[in-house]
Amino acid sequence: MAFFSKLKDRLFKSSSKLEDGLDAIVAEGGEQGAPDQAPTEAQVPPTAAPEATEAEPEIAETPVAEHPAGRPEPAPAEKAQKSPGLLGRLMGRSGTSEPRRTLDDDMLEQLEELLIASDMGVDTALRVTANMAEGRFGKRLSTQEIKELLSAEIARVMEPVAKPLPIYAKRPQVVLVVGVNGSGKTTTIGKLASQFKAAGKNVVIAAGDTFRAAAVEQLQVWGDRAGVPVLTAPEGSDPASLAFDAMTKAEADGADLLLIDTAGRLQNRADLMEELAKIVRVIRKKDESAPHNTLLVLDATTGQNALSQVETFQKLADVSGLVMTKLDGTAKGGVLVALADKFGLPIHAIGVGEQIDDLAPFDPEEFAAALTGLDRS
8 A cells, every 4th residue: 555655645636636626526516415316236336357367378476567456346235235335325325415416418528528638538538437427327426426436437447457567488588668758768677677686587687778878877877776787888889789789698697587778769750760670670580579578668747649659669669568657747647547448558567756666566446546536545
């Protein structure tokens, strides 16, 4: 729960924006009193069944790859009657007189606009609100009930993509890290290397951003801190050649993991994207199955632009998973929901700061609760 507390505190811009917006929506057409009708069984938010996953050969768990525990089994009806949870509140057992508003077309439109403003995207916002309204249209709901419904629906959308970074028996396992300028690639690689090293893995870093001395220096600081070697090349060297040499060195040293940093590149610069494609081609000359993981690091503050980044990098580098950084610096954390809904790519980890423990495995329920401002204490 420590990371959840940190996530909730640092997502205050998003959560407070959503919370204030929901309060305003309910207050606009709300009235005091208990709900006018008990819901049917179909009106209770469904618990998503756990997604079946294919077993990875020789797979091992890592600190950033621990799959969050599955959702608990639904409580029996008699337990739901004893505690004023979502079901109890919807059935008026809480005895509160909090403001309520009828869930109608006007309210749904306002909810959609609020989610779009949180960078969830039009299609995702429409789908989320439609699912929230199913079986509840015409009912009077409070802000707290709406927050719980919204949190449950966001978690349902994101649960299938909350997957660990697979670790294979292949040695070295080549992990290529890509992204646009300033997305946090170098810091993410340093944190991953440190965490994998602490988990007992033999890790090597290749400083493939050969055009930016600061990136190399930053990786060397992380390498020294974690006790991980950092392979470098003279400034301005061909990054594809460095990647090839790094694979040779990692193989000779018996490394478990080779993390390759790449220069930041804008997705609309064809020359830079072609350079990335060249790195992939050269890597595959050494090992046809490499890179075994291609992580796209996304900056949450870029908002909907993250969608076009995924599309472009996926075409050239066959992205296998995402890491979202800088969730502490945006009021629009909903873009992660849009990414999950549109692409379905695994989200391996999220970052909310510069410290090593500020990168953690992605937990959909914790993220949804933090985004909506829902208290999980």
